[in-house]
Amino acid sequence: MIRQPIITVMGHVDHGKTSLLDRIRNTAIASREAGGITQHIGASEVPIEVVKTLCGPLLKRMGAEITIPGLLFIDTPGHEAFTNLRKRGGSISDLAILVVDITKNLEPQTYEAMDILRQYKTPFIVAANKIDLITGWKKQDTYSFTESFSKQTKDVQDQLESKLYALVGALSEAGFASERFDRVTDVKKELSIIPLSAKTGEGVAELLMYAAGLSQKFLEKRLDIDIGEPGVGGIIEKKEEKGLGITLDVILYNGTLHVNDTVAFATSSGISTAKIRALLKPKPLQELRESSSKFFYVDFVSAASGVKISGSGLDDALPGSLVICTKSPTYEQDIASELSEVFTSDKSGVILKADTIGSIEAISKLLGSIDVKISKKSLGKVTKRDVLDAFSMRATDAHNAVILAFNVGIEDDALLESQATGIDVLRADIIYKLIDDYKAWIDDQKGRERELLEKTLIFPGKLKVLPNSAFRISHPAVFGIEVIEGRIKPSYRLMKDNGEVVGNIKEIQDNGIGKQEAIRGDSVAISINDITFGRQVRENDILYTSISSEDIRALQFRHADLLTDEDKELLEVLAEINRRAKG
Numbered sequence: 001m002i003r004q005p006i007i008t009v010m011g012h013v014d015h016g017k018t019s020l021l022d023r024i025r026n027t028a029i030a031s032r033e034a035g036g037i038t039q040h041i042g043a044s045e046v047p048i049e050v051v052k053t054l055c056g057p058l059l060k061r062m063g064a065e066i067t068i069p070g071l072l073f074i075d076t077p078g079h080e081a082f083t084n085l086r087k088r089g090g091s092i093s094d095l096a097i098l099v100v101d102i103t104k105n106l107e108p109q110t111y112e113a114m115d116i117l118r119q120y121k122t123p124f125i126v127a128a129n130k131i132d133l134i135t136g137w138k139k140q141d142t143y144s145f146t147e148s149f150s151k152q153t154k155d156v157q158d159q160l161e162s163k164l165y166a167l168v169g170a171l172s173e174a175g176f177a178s179e180r181f182d183r184v185t186d187v188k189k190e191l192s193i194i195p196l197s198a199k200t201g202e203g204v205a206e207l208l209m210y211a212a213g214l215s216q217k218f219l220e221k222r223l224d225i226d227i228g229e230p231g232v233g234g235i236i237e238k239k240e241e242k243g244l245g246i247t248l249d250v251i252l253y254n255g256t257l258h259v260n261d262t263v264a265f266a267t268s269s270g271i272s273t274a275k276i277r278a279l280l281k282p283k284p285l286q287e288l289r290e291s292s293s294k295f296f297y298v299d300f301v302s303a304a305s306g307v308k309i310s311g312s313g314l315d316d317a318l319p320g321s322l323v324i325c326t327k328s329p330t331y332e333q334d335i336a337s338e339l340s341e342v343f344t345s346d347k348s349g350v351i352l353k354a355d356t357i358g359s360i361e362a363i364s365k366l367l368g369s370i371d372v373k374i375s376k377k378s379l380g381k382v383t384k385r386d387v388l389d390a391f392s393m394r395a396t397d398a399h400n401a402v403i404l405a406f407n408v409g410i411e412d413d414a415l416l417e418s419q420a421t422g423i424d425v426l427r428a429d430i431i432y433k434l435i436d437d438y439k440a441w442i443d444d445q446k447g448r449e450r451e452l453l454e455k456t457l458i459f460p461g462k463l464k465v466l467p468n469s470a471f472r473i474s475h476p477a478v479f480g481i482e483v484i485e486g487r488i489k490p491s492y493r494l495m496k497d498n499g500e501v502v503g504n505i506k507e508i509q510d511n512g513i514g515k516q517e518a519i520r521g522d523s524v525a526i527s528i529n530d531i532t533f534g535r536q537v538r539e540n541d542i543l544y545t546s547i548s549s550e551d552i553r554a555l556q557f558r559h560a561d562l563l564t565d566e567d568k569e570l571l572e573v574l575a576e577i578n579r580r581a582k583g
Contacts, residue, residue, distance in 0.1 A: 002223050003304040004045065004070040005215035006092055006253060010117070011099030012109035016129040019198035020099055021073060024208070042236050042249050043306035046071045046208070054143050055209040066212045068223065072304050074236075074251070092234045092253045094219050095211060096124035102163050102195065103133050106170045112432030114174055119365040123218065125192050125210055126178060128167060132197040134159050145195050145203035146182070160195060167193065181210060188218075227302040230325035231257035235265065238319050241310070244278070248309045250323050257325055258300040263309065264331045266321035266357065268379060271335050273326060274313035281307060318379065320357030342377075348397045349373030350438070351390050353382050355407040359431070363406055366435055375400065382410040382425055387417040394423075399445060402426060406434050453559060460555075460570040461486035461545040463494075465537060466523065473534065476506055476527040481543075485570050487519045488545060494528070495546040499581025502536055502543060503528040520566075547571075549578050 011017045047070040136156045140148040171178045178191035196203020233252035264273045280295040301307045324331040342361045354360045394401035405427040428434035462485040469480025494502045506527040508515045518524045
């Protein structure tokens with residue numbers, strides 16, 4: 001059979017994710033004569049009859065025929081739902097709706113959502129929400145954006161177009177081609193932007209129609225399932241329910257689960273199993289106000305569906321894990337393979353701590369996309385062992401001696417150890433921010449290293465002795481020079497173009513004030529011990545910093561990022577002087 005697509009709603013906080021889900025539910029409830037709506041655990045199912053009723057005129061105009069049974073919207077907005085709705089190699093989510101406040105454009109969590117969607121190769125639609133906030137917008141009694149937009153004044157239409165193209169520009173900078181849905185020429189190459197208002201419902205018809213149409217057109221093979229097979233799903237949440245104990249909220253994406261089936265799932269120590277004591281589903285949304293009972297019991301549930309599983313032995317189940325009926329002959333292999341895939345680490349790299357398997361996988365993918373390796377991945381709070389592992393790495397790989405902690409705390413002894421060892425623990429509850437914080441941390445580390453290197457490395461320099469500038473002939477000799485190329489610092493050794501060493505710079509002064517560096521274009525006085533001006537150094541002489549051949553190679557190959565093009569050319573000159581001096 002063909003199941004309904006599983007659709008996750010994502011976006012930045014306050015951009016209207018929950019409001020949009022509420023509007024879709026309320027809109028469907030208002031159309032209960034067309035089939036109503038069924039509430040699942042963590043999801044709401046909109047039957048196709050509701051979609052057809054809301055989108056009838058649009059479907060007729062486009063000549064489209066929708067055959068999928070409905071749409072299953074995930075009710076838990078944000079990256080947690082998406083990353084926990086996972087299966088090997090990707091996400092259970094078939095399609096995503098990225099909600100953007102059209103008055104604010106893209107914000108941090110929007111970028112996070114796009115990064116995750118890109119990594120999981122999940123198709124998505126952009127819902128440009130809050131069109132009702134555009135100055136002068138007049139609410140129309142319709143769920144269709146097209147119909148409502150046609151009745152707005154030209155000034156309002158122009159304002160909307162301006163904001164839409166600002167959004168198109170921002171999406172382009174993020175690497176996505178996009179256009180308003182009715183102008184898209186190739187849905188495989190361009191994102192469809194659907195302007196709407198979660199508050200008024202205008203645009204919901206187009207959103208549902210495009211979600212149904214795109215799913216049917218491009219995901220038909222993915223939606224083809226066998227409900228006779230053992231059930232397979234993903235744990236989106238583990239919670240304690242009064243009278244039931246620990247329960248699992250599961251989105252079932254293939255097969256069927258029955259009461260008394262045994263299911264397997266991942267735990268922090270491997271694979272565990274539990275017998276299903278009860279399968280629970282919420283009462284339909286339209287009955288919630290009237291019903292004193294929160295759930296009703298079912299004997300079985302088939303995909304795609306959200307269901308609460310009650311049973312003993314669920315305490316250690318990991319959110320984000322697969323949950324598989326043990327009637328499947330490969331259940332152990334599938335879960336073990338999943339754990340191996342998610343928790344595979346490198347010999348060196350940062351340490352990653354997170355709240356769920358899904359978060360570990362999503363962050364691993366994003367770090368991998370910027371070539372960041374991970375030496376250790378685990379769930380739960382940062383421990384003292386984690387800090388010690390990071391500290392042991394500092395001697396060999398300082399850029400990876402850091403702990404990234406997503407949505408988890410840090411144990412007291414670990415905090416004390418991090419303060420004692422100087423190991424940084426970067427904590428965030430937004431994946432996008434965690435990645436950005438790590439990039440900033442790396443930049444800071446490199447900045448400190450650069451400062452240290454610039455203090456210890458000898459850089460190339462070329463200078464000219466100025467005429468009539470000898471302030472003292474000897475003990476030490478003090479005379480004026482101009483830096484022609486590169487730089488000089490106190491302690492730098494100077495040589496002539498034949499390799500003959502003159503001596504070390506003792507001091508650099510500019511109008512009697514000491515300087516730690518002189519760069520190209522500077523005219524300063526330098527002092528050198530153990531020479532006599534007029535003998536070893538004369539007016540108009542050209543002098544160079546003396547750098548060994550080994551240090552030249554180190555600069556050229558290990559520290560090239562510290563050099564300008566002029567520096568690199570000057571190093572070649574110094575290398576040639578060294579070769580000639582050696583004969």
